[in-house]
Amino acid sequence: MATPVRVGIVGSQFVASIHAESVLRYPGAALAAVASPTAQHAQSFAERFHVPHWSTDPLAMIQSPEIDVVIIASPNDTHAPLTLAAAQAGKHVICEKPLCLNLAEADAMISACHQANVKLMYAEELCFAPKYVRLKQLLDSGALGRPTLLKQSEKHDGPHAAHFYDVNRSGGGVSMDMGCHAIAFFRWLLNNQRITSVYSQMNTFVHGNQTWGDDNSLIVLEFEGGCVALAEESWTKLGGMDDRAEVHGTQGVAYADLLRGNSIETYSRTGYDYAVEKAGGTQGWSFTMYEETWNYGFPQEIAHFLECVRDDKTPLVTGEDGRAVLEALFAAYASAGQGRKISLPFNSQAKRPVDLWKPPEDELRLSS
Amino acid sequence: MATPVRVGIVGSQFVASIHAESVLRYPGAALAAVASPTAQHAQSFAERFHVPHWSTDPLAMIQSPEIDVVIIASPNDTHAPLTLAAAQAGKHVICEKPLCLNLAEADAMISACHQANVKLMYAEELCFAPKYVRLKQLLDSGALGRPTLLKQSEKHDGPHAAHFYDVNRSGGGVSMDMGCHAIAFFRWLLNNQRITSVYSQMNTFVHGNQTWGDDNSLIVLEFEGGCVALAEESWTKLGGMDDRAEVHGTQGVAYADLLRGNSIETYSRTGYDYAVEKAGGTQGWSFTMYEETWNYGFPQEIAHFLECVRDDKTPLVTGEDGRAVLEALFAAYASAGQGRKISLPFNSQAKRPVDLWKPPEDELRLSS
Amino acid sequence: MATPVRVGIVGSQFVASIHAESVLRYPGAALAAVASPTAQHAQSFAERFHVPHWSTDPLAMIQSPEIDVVIIASPNDTHAPLTLAAAQAGKHVICEKPLCLNLAEADAMISACHQANVKLMYAEELCFAPKYVRLKQLLDSGALGRPTLLKQSEKHDGPHAAHFYDVNRSGGGVSMDMGCHAIAFFRWLLNNQRITSVYSQMNTFVHGNQTWGDDNSLIVLEFEGGCVALAEESWTKLGGMDDRAEVHGTQGVAYADLLRGNSIETYSRTGYDYAVEKAGGTQGWSFTMYEETWNYGFPQEIAHFLECVRDDKTPLVTGEDGRAVLEALFAAYASAGQGRKISLPFNSQAKRPVDLWKPPEDELRLSS
């Protein structure tokens, strides 16, 4: 396409804003529309990012001839219906993580997009984070030998929006929300090798009054080639967002700290505007970050996806990758529930991953 | 006792040397004897540390009226017989980790020392490492709130002495050799709370031609009070010894890196004598450590134990603690073998922990 | 201008390549031509960056109607003549640091560009380095109170190209080549406050057989508002490029390490392709950087300058800033030569800063 790719965004909160900025930074695309349930949100979003059209009707936006690509940046339970609508309307899809709520939805999304000959792109930004890209290059180059242990971890003190805590909307807790990053990251580092088993330890330590879901987890994955991976996730860690990875191999090891490692170490008696996401405060010592969205790979991710649309190329991260992550998440929740390692493939028919950890009957019983 | 406590050491290698130096640093004790199977080793050890008596007969030394305390710094399979002999001879015992090979031995050791009214002290030096002592104080003071996740990790590229790799002598691989540190560390941080379950992922990634045992492991423990602990152990990590811990709580978090965090960051084109244990080399960049044994808490540990003997006080770390660690190790190996979480108590009657991971029949079969 | 800004580059080595890439990243500009003394260099540069025209005649290129802006990325002694030619031809100028060889040249360059109504932009990329931009924001916001001490330092083990070591071409050694960064950085942090005095300690520790210039320096500057600044420069530091800054104030302090602070900490037994500029090697431990040019602010700098040309705005860093830096450098060399603090203004008529440190007569005498 010579003309700019026209992008419609569903959602108006945090990650939708990040994607809007990323689209604005990519010269070959333009923001065409935004849709969000609350009119106020949609309208101020449109003003803020100079989006020509806004509405509270995502489906109408998706069907509009004015857009070519839909970015789905809305709660997890909307991912499948919106993707199916987009495929039906012949629009390419960039879908935020996690892909959707269950494997049946995932299969339907992949199939529909395939039939409609549109791209289903899975928005895992860690595959584009410059520091992690360099880390993968180190591994690929043989600098570390054969990988034996991969680690990735994301920890902060919990999201704000209510839908994260409502497992009917989210499908699970922190493992669903952030463990998906780690699982995709491990698959990407190992060039999409198959996961053979998943073990998980899940707990609700602090947010039990807010959610049925897990707020801390450890997930151990075994890969086909023999490598082991460990994901650590937390919604209860104070002191600011923490995102880091390690790659251990037979010839070396590499430690990559995405935030605290990159920050300015600052002491301010008075405090100041902003240190890093979820910092909690800036008085005293803080770790001051900058260019966070670039650091995470968000603009690079969107630029890549839009380029794939323009040039009809295969995206780095697809719906199939999103499904593979979701499958591992179902196994993780099942493992936490049963206290044993779960082998893959694991084609669970459960509606939501969290149901395999704490059966929904319990939810009903305990809330009555 | 006003007169110095007289110490006999069984063993003449790495940790025996460290203990000898520690005894020398403690004014209220004196090195009286050393015993080691190889005459040469025992003799040069005696010369090096000015020990008046050396022999190749540990039992004779233990029975000698010239000693009050035995330090057992010899391979794992000798811990039980030597401790029983010491108890019989009315000598106090400082026993290196892991306590012994199995729970029957542990029970016999504890019982014999109790009967003989001698102290059975378990040499877990991490309980004395100054940085970790400060970390525990932080936790105890409430600075971090209620603990939710504890982490401890020790990684290097493998021990040298052959007995570590011979599971008949050692009882297991890296989990046995270094996982015991983490398990004791977690119990100590939580004031000896009960472990309720253990899950473990074990692998032999690199040393498979040398040993039947594990050379990498991840161990997840659940504690009675709800806290989760994660131990990471490795005999395949290059670049020098790495020892670190984290404490996550409801009000904070603390990261303690015992070695790399404390080191001098050095670049030397030519290289130099020594950076840190198992550094692998000193050319280019290295992390130069200093006062390593003090940093690990070895002299403080021995001073404490000898003081307990002098003043008839209860040691910080006892044979019961050593047994609790061993029990968790049996559960860890069983977990790795079965792919499921093992609940405690776990009074295994297996002869060696590794047998629960890979049955000894396999060992025989594969080596024929 | 709606049409792309057309850029001609003089130079074909390291920094010229960086600028070429930056121009390519900016959508509103295009690379039109490159000129370099050696035909081979100019030609392969043109091939590599898809530049339509190449030649060995910078003056012809400058006068070509096919370009709007000249980037001068050639040795220091060419900066003035090329800028005057550009002004005469009505072209805007982006001039690499240091501005030129002496204050007379600087005045001529500023005057000529002013007369010709073209912009003279001084390419100090540290004013665009994202981490340093955030650092300035911290200071500007009051987070650190009133600044008392600023520090900036750049150290590596020496440039490769011969012209750096030939003071006839360069004007000085490391202070001229890298001290200029720090001086500009301090002025920028303090919003172009006046420097009132300069003291400098200069040495030639290692490169004495290659150059008449300094290879290590400490430069102490006093600013009008009372703040003190300390620059440390070195061409003799092994282990890789090191670039860092500190801002101390009455309410706080901030430490910003641009490279080692941002890197992946890697151990590789075998080594690998590249860690960081001037790393020296990658075997063993290294600090692996990524996106270095972005990290330094190069593409952001060029984008800003080209935007200023497009939209006729005042650039952040101008020829006047470059002259102020040069004046401080003359004072620094004079200070090193006299062993005393030099007050500013210091309108030296010397031909090259290094002449105030070691009189050229000495150079002649010693080389005969």
Add this chain to the structure above:
Amino acid sequence: MATPVRVGIVGSQFVASIHAESVLRYPGAALAAVASPTAQHAQSFAERFHVPHWSTDPLAMIQSPEIDVVIIASPNDTHAPLTLAAAQAGKHVICEKPLCLNLAEADAMISACHQANVKLMYAEELCFAPKYVRLKQLLDSGALGRPTLLKQSEKHDGPHAAHFYDVNRSGGGVSMDMGCHAIAFFRWLLNNQRITSVYSQMNTFVHGNQTWGDDNSLIVLEFEGGCVALAEESWTKLGGMDDRAEVHGTQGVAYADLLRGNSIETYSRTGYDYAVEKAGGTQGWSFTMYEETWNYGFPQEIAHFLECVRDDKTPLVTGEDGRAVLEALFAAYASAGQGRKISLPFNSQAKRPVDLWKPPEDELRLSS
């Protein structure tokens, strides 16, 4: 001496306490007496450390037959009179830094002790700090090649006791109080090579209402062998005590951070008892130190000195070293006052170093 060395301490505040603890840790000595002007202080000090005798009369204590060694841990202006008294009474002296107020006093102290055949030991603990000891070993071993630049820095937000701010008692500000550490440290690293020149930049940024002295300084020293050294001192740095050094050489470089580098990185929402000296607060992020006095080398220093007394050996750091440091401090203050490098030797007859920066006449004039 077989009997314990009996120690009398003059002083009862911070550093006197540290020395008392150090004496208690050394088995070959005993605390015999303490003297301090305020009876309350002397008495509670005696209670706290179980010192048999306390008084408000240092001279009487010094002359007592019950002591063998005097530790002078009282304000700077008392160092000379007390040392002379000690020498006259035939007592060995451990004198805190800086040695005294001026070179005449220094000469008298050295001469008196020499005549009386008693040791004059200069308490520069950085020569015993384990991390710095290792750093010197690295340099001595050739790992870093020939030294080109040494750096040492101590920064916090100012002492509490009033006498530090009274230049009549102290002789100067932060350069006198903490610059002496760096100067001694550099001499020690270079095996007591001669200092050939000193340049200094001094400022009073924050404490001008409290003191006539400097509260920030940069001191540049040239050494006979060609090495340059840079000391940075501050009484205005917030966020906790900071103590670090760097050694740059022709074959390498080493960075040693004594406190923040060794600390536990802690986030605590509530805060806790103590992070590090002068931390300012413990809520939010802090750098938790432990065993600070050991880390600084205080007990090792006292053990060394007392051993020298016992075994009649030459101490590592003597009164002559203290005099050399003081001479450099006089040169530093002169340099700051004149804005030029001062060559050594510099046998100033000024009464106090600060007088060479700001003549006392100004002090009188400005305070009238």
